[in-house]
Amino acid sequence: MATMIDTAAPLRPWIASYPEGIRWDTHIDTRPVHEQVLAACAKNPSATALDFLGHTTSFGDLAKKITAFAGALQRQFGVKKGSRVAIMLPNTPFYPIAYYGVLRAGGIVVNCNPLYTVHELAHITSNAGADVMITLDLAQIYEKAEKLVQAGHIKSVVLCHFPDALPLLKKVLYSVAKRKDLTRLGASPIRDRVTKFEDMIARHDTPDAVVIDAKKDIAVQQYTGGTTGIPKGALLTHANISANMSQINAWGDGLFLPRSTVVAVLPFFHIFAMTVCMNVPLSNGTRVVMLPRFELKALLNLLARTKANVLPAVPTLLNAIARAENVTPEQLASLEVCISGGAALPDEVRAAFAKKSKALLAEGYGLTEASPVVCCAALRKPSKPMSIGLPLPGTDIRFVGVDSGKLVGIGEDGELQVKGPQVMPGYFDNDEATAEAFTDGWLRTGDVGHMDEDGYVFLVDRIKDLIICSGFNVYPRIIEEALMTHDAVEETNVIGVPDAYRGEAPVAYVKLRDGETVTEDALKHFLADRLNKIEMPKQIIFKDALPKTLIGKLSKKELRTEYAQTRAKK
Incomplete structure (x- = not known):
């Protein structure tokens, strides 16, 4: 299914600044992401989909595990259309299998950060009404799931065995040297509520078909706003997520096709990585190389081994690379494009990084409520310094006076507001917050900035800051x-x-x-x-x-x- 964006009415000065060959009114693909990924798996099953510390998963194997996991979720846990399933996993091969498996079963993914406190996790799982949580048997993570079950916030746990994600030699060494880091399931007070991930896959259950209305049915309930108050569940439809993938693909102009390798050091449970590091490359049949967390030495080793060329990052990660005296340009030579998001990119960090890497460093901007990308610098040529680039294809923006509430002119500061197929319908069970988030159908971002005469967007700060x-x-x-x-x-x-x-x-x-x-x-x-x-x-x-x-x-x-x-x- 494809949607044609309405090109009528609004002035869009940014279109004239678009790189050659990229159209604002491109067709937007809104097929559910799991369908796109499974189609990519069928197209080239022998290609490598995932690489985790050297342990690889082919697209064919990925499809089999997604399908089997979806079937087990339906048969063993009764997951059906609309069921909320919590995923509390760091970057490992388990995450994409669980994510796409939940969607294939008809469920809604509720992402949970493994570093959250039990109190924070309790709010998310109870607010969402998630009965099942998929997590890891690393003790420090599992203990949180254990407490959530004991407190009645979730009913069941699907447990992934961390050593299974490792290459054979590392698996053996980890099982011996790091055994104390793994939970002792036999001693767990909730062991009768725990089902092993590998047992679910081994059942080879075939999932029942689920009819998805991409524009109406929710795919991900992503919690946001925790730094300023109680986290709210942003409801992202299948079409929201797929539309943003389609917009990024159009903007990338082939960057995310299989000749590339994308580094996933940012956590998949965060909306930026979920879309840019996982959904976009895998739906294109492109290899994703993962790290469970950012460590400079591990990242350099990954680049040396895989020759990855696309690195989505946050400014603090780029700053760490740029400021490290032992990092040489040769170690970063494979990188062609780095995409900075999640926070403003200081000009000094940009300059320092440029001394270490010849990669094009493009700053992007988004928010959870927009699935998340709204604007991005060009990914094939330099953009204006200090700008977050141009609105993506199919995306409209405007700036409204913070005090006046009226549209402001070119160069004048105002609140950035957004319209587009990637914008959420609202927050879960929170009509008041939803009403506050929109003005006349435009999503209020809470960010202050302006647009220049060429359509480039510059942000000044957050309204709340x-x-x-x-x-x-x-x-x-x-x-x-x-x-x-x-x-x-x-x-x-x-x-x-x-x-x-x-x-x-x-x-x-x-x-x-x-x-x-x-x-x-x-x-x-x-x-x-x-x-x-x-x-x-x-x-x-x-x-x-x-x-x-x-x-x-x-x-x-x-x-x-x-x-x-x-x-x-x-």
Whole structure:
């Protein structure tokens, strides 16, 4: 099934800046992603689909396991159309099998971050109504599933045996040397609620057919907003997810076809990696090489072994590569394109990375509610510096005044709002939040920025991070960019704090590069020519490490709490 995008009415200055051969009004493929992946498996079953630390899975084998797992979910657990199934797995071959198996069975995937606390996981699973959770037998992860069952938040656990994901030699060595890291299922108080993943696959059950209405039926219930409040379940239809895949394929202009190899170091349970690192390449029959977490040495070894050429990343990962003295251009030589997402890409990180790699570094932008990609720099040629690029094919954007609520002109700052086939219908069981998320059918992103005359989009900051000093708007990102130009600064994060005179004032937290020293006064003197007096930080606080979210984005939440607690003690 394909949908033709309506090209009527809105002005779209970005179309004139599109790379040659890419059309905004391209056909959007909305076939369910599991159908596309299974079709890719049938087309070239002997090709390698997954590579995990050297253990490979062919597309043919992947299809067999997806189908068998889907059948077992239906037969053993009664999963049917609309059933919520929680997946709490790091990047391993188990994840795509579980993900596509749930969808093939008619279920809805509820992604759970294995690093979440039991309290956070309890909210997600109970809110979603997920009876079954698929997880790993690593003790530190399994213990959380165990507590969720004991508390009544989930009923059953499907357990994947981690050593089965490893190459034979590593499997043997791990089973001997790391046995203590694995849970002892026989001693588990919920052992009668646990079914082994490999036993489900071995049943070779054939799943019943499930008729999917791609535009209406939900594929993934992705929780978001946890850093600012109680996480909400964004409902992403099969068409939302497939549309974004189709848009990315069109924008990539062949980048994600089988000549490529995509690195999946970002976690699949995060929407960026789920779409860009897994769904897009696998639906094209393209190899995905996985790491369970980011470790610089492991990533370099992976590049040396696989010659992977596409690396989706977050800025902190790119910064780690760029700043590492022992990383050479030769070690990164296979990389052709790096796609930065998840957070703003500082210009200093871009420049430092360019000294290590000749790869085209393209910044993209998206949000969970848009499946997730909205804008991206061109993936075949350089784009304007500091821009998040152009809206993807089939995507409309506009900027609306934060205070006025009226459309703003070219170059004027306003809230970015989005329309497109990748945009969710709403949040699960939360009409109030859904209503707040949309204005006249446009998704409110909460991000402030503007568009230039060529249609390139530039973001300034988040509305919620805006600092109002003496009635003036101060954007933390402006201060952060200025601080990052100092040679001694490795990372920085700026928050707004209460101020008796100005109402609010910026405070900067800074992590220095190893071996570097600089005083607060010296940094403020450095900033004097780069910031106005209102933007100048009230205080610069040095820390050995800055808090990050679970995918590596710098987080302001913990810093606000820390500052408030410190202030309360005075």
